[in-house]
Amino acid sequence: MAEPLRVCVVGCGRVSKSHLASMLEIPDKVEITAVVSSDPAKRMSFQKEYSAKKAYATLEQALKDPEIEAVDICLPNHIHEEATIKSAAAGKHVLVEKPMANTVQECEAMLKAADEAGVIFMVGQSRRYHDAVFESKKLLKEGKIGDLISITGLLFAYLENPPTAWWRSKAKTGGLMIPLWGNHIIDYILWMYDETPIRVFCEAHGNNSNWEGEDEVALLMGFNGNRSATIKMSWNTRLKEEGEWDGKGKMLSSADIIYERYIQGTSGTMHLGDETELKLNGNIVVQGAQVPGNFALQIGEFASAVRENREPLTSAKKVVDIIRIQEAALRSAETNKVVKV
The missing domain is CATH 3.30.360.10 (Dihydrodipicolinate Reductase; domain 2)
Incomplete structure (x- = not known):
């Protein structure tokens, strides 16, 4: 069995709670290695609540951590492009919360960065x-x-x-x-x-x-x-x-x-x-309700795509059409x- 994917969740806001909780449902597939927030109180609170091994104040600090294999970007829409490009350049696989970005131009820059870095790039179309x-x-x-x-x-x-x-x-x-x-x-x-x-x-x-x-x-x-x-x-x-x-x-x-x-x-x-x-x-x-939930299936698909080195179901290459x-x-x-x- 493949080792759990070591993930850093970037952003400690509303949607990241769903992402983090879902990771706890599938510990055989994902490990919460770190969380990132510029807010010290949120950073400490999320680290404790979701049992993250580490907590960082900035994305740049997290990207220097060799233990982190992938990032889950849960930031406001207008920051998706910058965070994705930086993460891919650091060799981290990327799951970014929907929408992929605000414009097709931003999406194309993100796709180029992921392709050049050879990393898996998936969008969180959780529904x-x-x-x-x-x-x-x-x-x-x-x-x-x-x-x-x-x-x-x-x-x-x-x-x-x-x-x-x-x-x-x-x-x-x-x-x-x-x-x-x-x-x-x-x-x-x-x-x-x-x-x-x-x-x-x-x-x-x-x-x-x-x-x-x-x-x-x-x-x-x-x-x-x-x-x-x-x-x-x-x-x-x-x-x-x-x-x-x-x-x-x-x-x-x-x-x-x-x-x-x-x-x-x-x-x-x-x-x-x-x-x-x-x-x-x-x-x-x-x-009725499903177990595991949709967010857990989503992060599980991301982890499997990384371990199997394949395109995920909601690959960014396909999701860009939504932004079009x-x-x-x-x-x-x-x-x-x-x-x-």
Whole structure:
């Protein structure tokens, strides 16, 4: 059996908690060798809570540690490019939290650095690693719904205040709803179709002065052969009399959130609820919590790809297409025109 991959988690914020907790689920595959945070209190707290062997104040310090084989970058979107390039140059394998980066240009620079260094480069498209999601792809391949003709993704919540300060900035987030929430749905659509759309049209607007980016989105993608995909998202949907989604819990349907997908075929329909429940023509196929969880499967896939020296399922080379669609959507919203991809 291969030794556990020695990983350093860079950033001690909201999403890194999910990454670190998942690593503790699979100690046979991953060792938490170090954590990195410029905040001394967070650094010490995370090291203790997740039993990390070491803690560093900067990425540069961590990259000098020969015991660290790989980094898991859990930093704000606008820092992904710099952190990835530095890590690859130091010979560390890289898992970077989604979105891969804010622009295709940034992604290409990251891919070049990883390729030149000969390291594995994977993106944390964590929503891909649900059992129900895998099963939906399997059923599609088996022809259970015939030929795929459309996918519709719905994501509604009420959010008045950003759960973290950098979400206020359009430059740092790369937009807002499209890269932070829409990224997962775009990923699923491209994966299911196994191709990119030929055109994109998007209406995206901001209705809240607490941030600069979009909080209301309608995105339409056209594929060859009269096939399509639609995404409708809103942070202005009040699902209860008072209160808002606090941004701290999982992005799953509840009293605070509606999260669904409909996958239409020529001879059947699949419905994904939260990526944890899958129905085929109204009949439940997959339901309930999975063990290990999706984040554990994700980090396990990263570790296996490194040990086997192969491309991971959510390889950065493939994931860059998601950013191409995000860019096209934002450009369409700005120009009020259809954008050819």
